[in-house]
Amino acid sequence: MKEQTHKRPDAKPATRLISVRASRLHTSHSLFFFQSLRSLSVTASLFPSSRFLAAALLRPIDFTRARVIVELGMGTGAITHELLRRMLPGAVLYGVDINPAFITHVQRKIRDSRFVPILGGAEALGSFLRQRGIRRADAIVSSLGLTSMGPELRSNILGQVAEHLSRDGVLTQYQYLQVSAPGLPHFRERDFLREYFREVASERVIWNLPPANVYTCRL
Numbered sequence: 430m431k432e433q434t435h436k437r438p439d440a441k442p443a444t445r446l447i448s449v450r451a452s453r454l455h456t457s458h459s460l461f462f463f464q465s466l467r468s469l470s471v472t473a474s475l476f477p478s479s480r481f482l483a484a485a486l487l488r489p490i491d492f493t494r495a496r497v498i499v500e501l502g503m504g505t506g507a508i509t510h511e512l513l514r515r516m517l518p519g520a521v522l523y524g525v526d527i528n529p530a531f532i533t534h535v536q537r538k539i540r541d542s543r544f545v546p547i548l549g550g551a552e553a554l555g556s557f558l559r560q561r562g563i564r565r566a567d568a569i570v571s572s573l574g575l576t577s578m579g580p581e582l583r584s585n586i587l588g589q590v591a592e593h594l595s596r597d598g599v600l601t602q603y604q605y606l607q608v609s610a611p612g613l614p615h616f617r618e619r620d621f622l623r624e625y626f627r628e629v630a631s632e633r634v635i636w637n638l639p640p641a642n643v644y645t646c647r648l
C-alpha cells in the first residue's frame with residue numbers, strides 16, 4: 430500500500446500552506462520534546478516558546494535601528510522566525526545554541542542570508558563576536574534556562590552579555606513562573622539581572638506553557 434505523505438499536490442494553496450505549517454510545527458515540537466527528555470536541565474522546557482512569549486520578548490527591541498542581534502538558546506527557532514520577520518534587510522542575527530540537533534534543524538528550516546547559526550555555549554559569546562569583528566550587539570534575546578544553570582556559568586554568561594551589549598541596547602530574558610519546584614535551587618532572576626543592569630522591567634506572559642516572566646534589561 431502507498432504511504433500517505435504530508436504533501437497533497439491537488440490541495441488548494443491555502444490548504445497546502447496550512448499543511449506545510451502544521452508539519453513544520455509538528456517537527457519542531459517533537460524534536461524539542463525529545464531533546465528535552467534527553468536533557469531537561471539544558472533545554473529547560475518541554476515545549477518551544479509560544480508566539481505570545483516571542484512577541485513579549487521582541488517588543489522592547491527597536492527594529493528600526495538594530496543592526497546586530499544575538500539570540501542565545503535558539504532551540505528549534507520559535508523566536509528566531511519572529512526576529513527575522515521584524516528585522517531590517519541589512520541587519521544580522523547570530524543564533525547560538527549548544528545542542529547540535531537544534532542547529533541542524535534551524536539550518537534546514539531557515540534560509541535567510543541575515544541569519545548566522547552558531548553551535549556552541551553562550552559562555553563563548555565574547556569570542557564568537559570577536560571572531561566576526563563585532564564589538565557589541567544592539568539587542569540580545571536570551572531563552573537560556575538561568576534557573577537550572579550553575580551560578581558560575583550564569584554569571585560568566587551575563588557578564589559577557591553586559592560587556593557586549595551596546596550602551597543603548599536591550600537584553601530580553603524570560604523565566605518560567607512557579608520554578609521553585611522540589612529539586613530546583615531557589616533563584617531570583619530579577620535580583621540576579623539587577624547585578625548587571627541598571628534597569629530591569631518585567632512583564633507576565635500567561636499564554637505560554639509554562640507561563641513566564643519576561644525581563645527587559647538596560648545598562
Ligand SMILES: C[S@@+](CC[C@H](N)C(=O)[O-])C[C@H]1O[C@@H](n2cnc3c(N)ncnc32)[C@H](O)[C@@H]1O
Pocket residue numbers: 471472473474476477478501502503504505506507508525526527528531549550551552572573574
Ligand atoms: C528553554 S529552551 C528555548 C528554546 C527556544 N528559544 C524557544 O524559545 O522555544 C533553551 C535553549 O537553550 C539552549 N542552551 C542551554 N544552555 C545553553 C548554553 N550554555 N549556551 C547556548 N545554548 C544553551 C538549549 O539547548 C535550548 O535550546
